[in-house]
Amino acid sequence: MANKFELSDSSVVVVIGSGAGGGTLANELAQKGVNVVVLEAGGRHEIEDFVNDEWGSFSQISWLDKRTTSGSWRVAKDFAGLPAWIVKAVGGSTVHWAGASLRFQEHEFKTRTTYGELAGANLLDWPITLAEMEPYYDRAEDKMGVTGTHGIPRLPGNNNYKVLAAGAKKLGYTDFHTGNMAINSQPRDNRGSCQQIGFCFQGCKSGAKWSTLYTEIPKGEETGRLEVRSNAQVLQVQHDDKGLVNGVLYADKDGNQHVQKARVVCVAGNSIESPRLLLNSASSMFPDGLANSSGQVGKNYMRHMTGSVYAIFDKPVHMYRGTTMAGIVRDESKLDTKRGFVGGYEMETLSLGIPFMAAFLDPGGWGKSFASAMEGYDHMAGMWLVGEDMPQETNRITLHASEKDAYGLPVPNVHFDDHANDVAMREHAFGRGSALYDAIGAKRTIHTPPYPSTHNLGTNRMSAEARDGVVNKHGQTHDIKNLFVSDGSQFTTGGAENPTLTIVALAIRQAEFIADQMQKKEI
């Protein structure tokens, strides 16, 4: 049974956010005997509440609080108030996510060493290696039931995958399959197998797709050591006169404010809200925000190099049937600087319904050409291109000078400019994506610019040295030993791979460290 803890209980670990990072960390700690309070800004929408309706789901679970954008990225023009497409709900963006679960490659933990000095890029090696991460990747894959690992069969390929695979073969690619997906291909962990519903982004109504909402969180609650408070938005992390954090101020669903006392605080609000919260928690002792002695909080915002290619064929495809991300080509994810850029990218099938296709295919597009593309909808196949983008100090989350949210706190501004390497990679990826579909007779291919960011990373990055980043190799802030960062904002660099498996593996690892440090009375 889920326990309830007193606001004054200063023995608990407070976790802010219940997504991939926070939800996993909370359960792992509870399993180890630690008392945990999760404060989640969004509501609790269970599987039966999900809707197979793109706009309906969007308004149900997306983070729609005011945000602003700046910089030369196209998202700032097309979706000025929506820099990121992420979730405000129990389960966080693992309600929305597609489920692609890939490990980083070895060199992606050592980009400064491997890629060298790159003008404008704030590259840095992670303070951990693939070898150190491997046991945690293993546990994360097992926890999430990732296909193609631990003897779990891969999913069957849908129509969209068949097109991708045929094109990949024609082009001479060799490393393609239906992916490593945190989607049950057979019943596992008390969840059924994929029904090929095709609304993975709207919340999986069969529960086949892993989400902390119906895995980690209820498992943690069953221990009696985890309480999840939904509609509880944290406004400030507070500290004592020794400079240790001791509680958080949050607003409940009626807007009433409370302070939850804490022994340890873990921030997992995703890479826009986490740095915003640290910045909004500035005090006379920490005038630049918490954990910000390096000045790196909010900087090095990454969102992956992305783009999509949609292709229209003579024959029908019906790409929307079945898993949204139904397969992957990995040949371009390897490091090969002969292509004119460092890093690599993945090609993953993607499908949108007609409602989202109209909004995203060519944002702002209209006229005969646009209309005829929409008319080809059921003859369309699609892929998403996702690759490593370069960390840049100037790509950052800042507090808006005048705009305030419902609680009177400055809203975040998201500034982003593509690095020349990102642009070169996107061009290459668009070219290869089109070539793949052309190889099997596409009538027309369309290059779709980036959607609002789904992968938000790097704004509280890990570093060996305190001056280079915000947290150490355990996600513990360099400045405050009982304050942790537990989400994708820890990423030192982004890798080519979708980030969630790494976020979950880091959370498992961090839980071990926190439990150990608590036991040793270090924190």
Next chain:
Amino acid sequence: MRPATSKRNFNRRRFLAGTSAIVAGSAMFATAGGILIGPNAAWAIAPQAITTAEAATLVEMTRALYPHEKLDDAIYAKVVASLDEKAVKDPALKALLQTGAADLKAGKWDDLDADAREAALKAIDTTPFFQTVRGECVTGIYNNPDVWKIYGYEGASAELGGYLHRGFDEITWPDQA
């Protein structure tokens, strides 16, 4: 559970008749009673903020923005009915729509063919009038299940058991391609 947005766009009071299988083409006409009636009375709207003549121009404009031969004017008329409904409570929007429609008319809109209409719209594509109407179309046209059917999107599938037994992997042509 059907789209919140399409419910919003589908105003039962002002959109008097539903779509039917009647071929688009013959002209819509305005009645003295303030009703804009589609060809063969397949649909009708009763705009409250703007005039029927203005509504007729806007229906043509939405079609010129997203020209789909297979879509009946009724689909476009719904978009205009939705704009009109908002304009009842929003005088600035009402003025925007009225001036915009008048400007189109002044540009000999009625005499332009499809290509010339696209060019005329291109010339104003940064104006708030254009952006407002275009923005309404994105959900107004494409979040409409009638449109999905025509262009082969099957919509919600969970209650039908997903596509596991309904063709998620039915195509075979890629293997021969």
